[in-house]
């Protein structure tokens with residue numbers, strides 16, 4: 001399965017989710033390729049920190065750019081059980097190439113109105129890509145950095161649930177220190193000493209839903 005991170009808003013949590021998903025799949029015994037398709041190189045930096053912490057990082061990482069994301073992932077995918085592609089927070093050639101080659105797009109959204117407003121453009125891009133693909137792309141949106149409880153979470157969830165093109169999953173990742181603290185060491189929330197069990201449980205729930213509910217986006221209303 002090829003998963004790509006997607007979104008047109010900076011700092012929504014794409015790299016954090018890509019790193020945690022890569023390690024989550026790896027810990028289930030899968031061979032995983034992590035592709036850094038963001039010129040900021042965040043998951044490449046994460047991997048460098050990881051190499052300093054661990055003898056065996058447990059996955060393979062490559063950096064790819066532009067149209068090469070599609071060509072190289074097509075060429076490399078037979079060698080791996082899963083590919084996870086991280087992309088930057090803009091409509092770029094790399095992000096579009098990743099959306100063409102992927103099976104599943106993952107879109108973390110912070111429950112803030114400015115972030116929710118970017119979604120009209122995102123839906124336009126996804127609709128364009130869906131029309132050009134031989135098979136539909138499975139799309140999953142979910143809240144990241146959600147407040148522990150808030151009206152904003154509820155409003156953002158309602159807005160997302162009303163956008164069938166974005167396949168909203170009601171499994172929020174909350175705003176927890178465990179994510180930046182583990183990431184800064186090249187580790188995921190599963191791997192640190194004394195893991196935050198709430199973070200581990202919520203990310204496990206989200207990834208189980210993503211890997212088991214391969215919901216095809218609803219057809220447009222007639």
Ligand SMILES: Nc1ncnc2c1ncn2[C@@H]1O[C@H](COP(=O)(O)OP(=O)(O)OP(=O)(O)O)[C@@H](O)[C@H]1O
Nearest residue numbers: 010011012013014015016089145174175176179180
């Ligand atoms: N659930 C969370 N709780 C707390 N902090 C988080 C959470 N998710 C991500 N972060 C932190 O927010 C910051 C941005 O996250 P991240 O780099 O994953 O976002 P991004 O969408 O990849 O950003 P960019 O636009 O730079 O690519 C990082 O410092 C990360 O550790």
Ligand SMILES: [Mg+2]
Nearest residue numbers: 014015038042
């Ligand atoms: Mg990033």
